[in-house]
Amino acid sequence: MRAKREYRDRGETQVAILDALVERNEEGMTIFELRAAVSVGIDEIESGLADLKADELIVVDSQRTRTVIKPADRVVPDPAETDDESVVDWVRERLPF
Numbered sequence: 001m002r003a004k005r006e007y008r009d010r011g012e013t014q015v016a017i018l019d020a021l022v023e024r025n026e027e028g029m030t031i032f033e034l035r036a037a038v039s040v041g042i043d044e045i046e047s048g049l050a051d052l053k054a055d056e057l058i059v060v061d062s063q064r065t066r067t068v069i070k071p072a073d074r075v076v077p078d079p080a081e082t083d084d085e086s087v088v089d090w091v092r093e094r095l096p097f
Contacts, residue, residue: 002077013047014052021034022077030066030069057075
């Protein structure tokens with residue numbers, strides 16, 4: 001599952017982070033799991049997380065024995081929505097804009 005369409009106009013790293021988090025919406029991800037899922041350096045992940053946190057698109061849950069990062073509810077698409085890639089998304093991913 002991917003993040004809602006209205007959140008896909010962000011930087012490549014931020015979109016990759018949101019998509020990874022949406023995939024594991026219920027349990028969230030640690031920073032190490034996120035780093036393994038998103039193929040960028042830790043500095044880029046840190047910067048992306050800071051921007052997403054500032055825009056309130058992620059939630060940090062440190063109430064458990066470990067700290068996990070989850071997507072905000074508004075980022076997670078409704079399961080009834082299709083996960084079909086639109087033509088615009090297809091073009092955006094393949095052309096260097």
